[in-house]
Each structure stands twice: as C-alpha cells, then as structure tokens.
Amino acid sequence: MGTIAFQRRDGLIFVPVDVWGHGVAAKTLHFVLDTGTSTSILNVIHAVGLGFRPDRATARSRIRSIIGQETGYVVRAPHVRSLDWVRDDFPLACHSFPAEDRLDGLLGADFFAGLRLVIDYGAATVELTESLA
Numbered sequence: 001m002g003t004i005a006f007q008r009r010d011g012l013i014f015v016p017v018d019v020w021g022h023g024v025a026a027k028t029l030h031f032v033l034d035t036g037t038s039t040s041i042l043n044v045i046h047a048v049g050l051g052f053r054p055d056r057a058t059a060r061s062r063i064r065s066i067i068g069q070e071t072g073y074v075v076r077a078p079h080v081r082s083l084d085w086v087r088d089d090f091p092l093a094c095h096s097f098p099a100e101d102r103l104d105g106l107l108g109a110d111f112f113a114g115l116r117l118v119i120d121y122g123a124a125t126v127e128l129t130e131s132l133a
Contacts, residue, residue, distance in 0.1 A: 021050025
C-alpha cells in the first residue's frame, strides 16, 4: 500500500476516509486518526446523510470522555476505505460531536487491527501495510 499525506489541525492527524452508506454513494470524510479509540466513530450528522438511521442500529454504543458520556448507536457500513485499505461490513459507532470541533469522525484501533501503521510526523505522512509479524 502507499504512503498518504495527512493534514494537521489543532495537534490532531486528519486522514481521508470513504464511507459507503445504504442506498447512497460513498462519501469522503476526514477523520482523526486515533489509535487510542478502540472503536471507529462516525459523526451522527454524516451517519444520517449516509442512511445510517438509529432504527437500523445493530447495537447501542457509549463513549466516555473527560466531559462525560454519551449514548449512540452502532451501524455496519458496507465498506470503509482509508489509507489505501478497505474494511467490509465495518462497524461504526454513531455519536454527536460539538459543532466547534468540526469532526467527521474518529478512525480507531479497530480499523488498524492486524496491520502495520507508520506515522512520519516530519513528512506529515502515514502508511498502512500488512503486519510484518
């Protein structure tokens, strides 16, 4: 797989993510690369636009942060592509983010499972390949 340039904003790494919805074309969003988040999260505003409604949820989701906790819902995206890698039937937790954060979502550790992730801060690039192990 290739090396992809990332954008930095407010100390965060943003990468393009294509999310396929239900009955709608894929949409390119910009997620924060967050290996400290176990589950990838899609902003509920984009979830609804992609046809991921709460009544189609496969489960409930809860996120906790230093400011509290919020309940959301989990959907299964037909495909999610980022960093030249595609995950099929991929679970996404759908939650609201404060508007001022301008977050489309978080690309969590579940997306990187079994893969090798290399972040080059100096070159502002990220590379995702098969694990060497």
